[in-house]
Amino acid sequence: MEHDRNRTPAPLGLRADRARRRFVLRAAWAVFGVACALPLRAAHACTICHDDAAVVLRAMLLEQDPLINFAALAAPVPLLIASVVATRWLAPWIIGGRAR
Amino acid sequence: MNEMRPGRGSSALLQAGVALGIGMGGFVAGIVFHQILQIHSLLSGWYPPTTVSDIEFNMVWDGLFHAFTWLMTLIGVVLLFRAGQGRETTQCGRTLSGGGLLGRGLYNLVEGVIDHHILGVHHVVERLGTSVWDFVFLGSGVLFIAVGIALVRGAPRPERRTLAHGH
Numbered sequence: 171m172e173h174d175r176n177r178t179p180a181p182l183g184l185r186a187d188r189a190r191r192r193f194v195l196r197a198a199w200a201v202f203g204v205a206c207a208l209p210l211r212a213a214h215a216c217t218i219c220h221d222d223a224a225v226v227l228r229a230m231l232l233e234q235d236p237l238i239n240f241a242a243l244a245a246p247v248p249l250l251i252a253s254v255v256a257t258r259w260l261a262p263w264i265i266g267g268r269a270r
Numbered sequence: 271m272n273e274m275r276p277g278r279g280s281s282a283l284l285q286a287g288v289a290l291g292i293g294m295g296g297f298v299a300g301i302v303f304h305q306i307l308q309i310h311s312l313l314s315g316w317y318p319p320t321t322v323s324d325i326e327f328n329m330v331w332d333g334l335f336h337a338f339t340w341l342m343t344l345i346g347v348v349l350l351f352r353a354g355q356g357r358e359t360t361q362c363g364r365t366l367s368g369g370g371l372l373g374r375g376l377y378n379l380v381e382g383v384i385d386h387h388i389l390g391v392h393h394v395v396e397r398l399g400t401s402v403w404d405f406v407f408l409g410s411g412v413l414f415i416a417v418g419i420a421l422v423r424g425a426p427r428p429e430r431r432t433l434a435h436g437h
Contacts, residue, residue, distance in 0.1 A: 242385070246384045246385060250342070250380055253292070254345070254349075261280065265365075265423065
């Protein structure tokens with residue numbers, strides 16, 4: 171049962187539900203931003219060292235940077251997960267107006 | 271709620287297809303490029319597999335990469351199962367395969383841009399470094415996406431193919 175927003179003010183529960191959804195959406199965007207940026211930044215920092223460092227330092231880095239390697243592995247993951255989630259929102263456009 | 275959103279079954283099927291496409295895209299890349307052709311590994315740009323220990327090291331990270339693709343495929347299977355339970359889900363192979371191609375294309379684009387061009391953790395043909403094949407990989411992503419969308423849009427209208435759940 172949808173609330174008719176033109177006639178009466180929304181019931182308290184419905185308003186709270188909307189506020190909660192807005193909060194969750196904003197929080198999700200914030201988490202998504204951090205999830206995208208962190209591994210990318212961490213792994214990108216490594217490419218700078220790998221390009222510029224002296225051979226000895228490079229050898230040392232190559233042996234002891236599992237976190238950076240994991241960051242490189244994880245870097246594309248947030249975008250790929252986000253694209254799966256976004257498919258629901260973009261479905262009307264992708265399908266061509268049949269799904270709303 | 272369901273009655274207000276006709277066609278959400280198609281959306282669910284499409285979403286499952288995209289998740290499966292990303293997972294299968296990772297498997298194709300891992301199995302064909304990493305293992306059969308051995309033209310690169312996940313971290314071969316940073317750790318050239320020139321010694322046995324480096325090959326072993328790359329193999330571990332290829333394994334972790336395959337673990338991610340397995341998880342993505344599992345998510346796709348779960349989404350497909352949930353889509354199959356929906357009353358409005360359409361049994362449309364075109365929507366599912368189009369979603370799969372869309373996911374495959376997204377995988378090529380995202381993985382290509384981040385891993386090949388931004389981070390340089392590997393390239394399509396590692397011994398060549400950044401080469402035309404990296405751009406072919408990106409181009410194939412765009413092509414997969416275009417063909418996927420075309421397939422989905424060409425799918426039969428859902429109301430004709432709606433599954434009968436107790437009707």
